[in-house]
Amino acid sequence: MLLTMVRGPFWWKDFASVTLIEPLELLACSNCGEIGRQPGDAKIVDRATEATIRALTGMFIENIIAREKCSQLVLAKRVGITPEYLSGIKTGTRTPGFQTYNILKILSENASAFKISDPQFHIDKIIAELPIESYHQALKKLA
Amino acid sequence: MTEVAKYPLSEVFELIMQNKYWFSAPSRSSREVQRVYATLLKPKTDDEAEQFVLEGIQSLKPENFYKRQTQWGLVVDVYGLIFDNKPWFVKFAIELDEKEDGSMKKILQQISFHPPERKLVTVGGIKL
Numbered sequence: 001m002l003l004t005m006v007r008g009p010f011w012w013k014d015f016a017s018v019t020l021i022e023p024l025e026l027l028a029c030s031n032c033g034e035i036g037r038q039p040g041d042a043k044i045v046d047r048a049t050e051a052t053i054r055a056l057t058g059m060f061i062e063n064i065i066a067r068e069k070c071s072q073l074v075l076a077k078r079v080g081i082t083p084e085y086l087s088g089i090k091t092g093t094r095t096p097g098f099q100t101y102n103i104l105k106i107l108s109e110n111a112s113a114f115k116i117s118d119p120q121f122h123i124d125k126i127i128a129e130l131p132i133e134s135y136h137q138a139l140k141k142l143a
Numbered sequence: 144m145t146e147v148a149k150y151p152l153s154e155v156f157e158l159i160m161q162n163k164y165w166f167s168a169p170s171r172s173s174r175e176v177q178r179v180y181a182t183l184l185k186p187k188t189d190d191e192a193e194q195f196v197l198e199g200i201q202s203l204k205p206e207n208f209y210k211r212q213t214q215w216g217l218v219v220d221v222y223g224l225i226f227d228n229k230p231w232f233v234k235f236a237i238e239l240d241e242k243e244d245g246s247m248k249k250i251l252q253q254i255s256f257h258p259p260e261r262k263l264v265t266v267g268g269i270k271l
Contacts, residue, residue, distance in 0.1 A: 010189060011174065011177045011186075013186035013187065034167075035169060036166060036168070037165070037169055037173075038166075039164060042173070042188075042189040042190040042193040042194075043189075043190045049189070050188075
């Protein structure tokens with residue numbers, strides 16, 4: 001085991017693979033890369049991992065708003081979260097779950113994904129192509 | 144003759160209380176706990192997983208002992224445990240580590256804590 005700079009990947013709750021923005025100095029096996037942990041190391045890793053998730057999430061949100069020139073309210077609706085929650089993860093006071101993080105990452109990286117996330121996107125075409133029987137079948141299931 | 148543990152549990156618990164432990168391979172302990180709980184949709188952070196492992200070890204009783212084993216020339220104690228309603232294979236050793244000033248200190252090391260990979264029956268008859 002050698003003291004070396006490590007970026008992960010680390011777990012953080014439902015994030016199974018987080019690569020740190022800033023590497024941490026930890027003991028790691030020079031052969032297999034396995035990271036050894038002394039008391040307190042897990043807390044340090046957790047803090048760094050959560051900070052990375054928060055920083056990246058804020059960056060994704062800023063990218064989307066700047067590119068799409070949309071309000072936080074519109075973006076919150078696209079992602080399916082409350083505007084308050086979006087504001088919290090934008091300012092880095094809250095940590096999103098993996099699904100919210102991943103949706104924001106996709107919307108940030110892909111402009112066409114943002115267009116697709118519009119609830120009205122292609123809906124007329126989908127309705128026109130939907131066989132009327134399957135619509136009635138779906139209604140029956142709901143009844 | 145029934146085999147007995149090499150390392151007294153009281154000493155193991157004391158080392159944990161004094162933060163004298165070392166996870167040399169998280170992939171065989173805390174990461175396994177994270178993997179198990181991720182599949183149960185109750186995900187744990189690194190720290191939560193590590194605390195879970197330590198609490199699991201602290202819940203061990205003599206009847207949980209399974210056998211001694213030699214690993215890389217070191218004797219390790221193996222236990223079988225039901226903890227949080229789940230079966231766990233637990234393994235550890237107490238080693239002497241040299242401090243910077245040349246003195247020696249005992250450390251709980253070689254910690255494994257993961258779902259059992261084969262059936263085992265502890266000396267107290269606990270079947271995993």
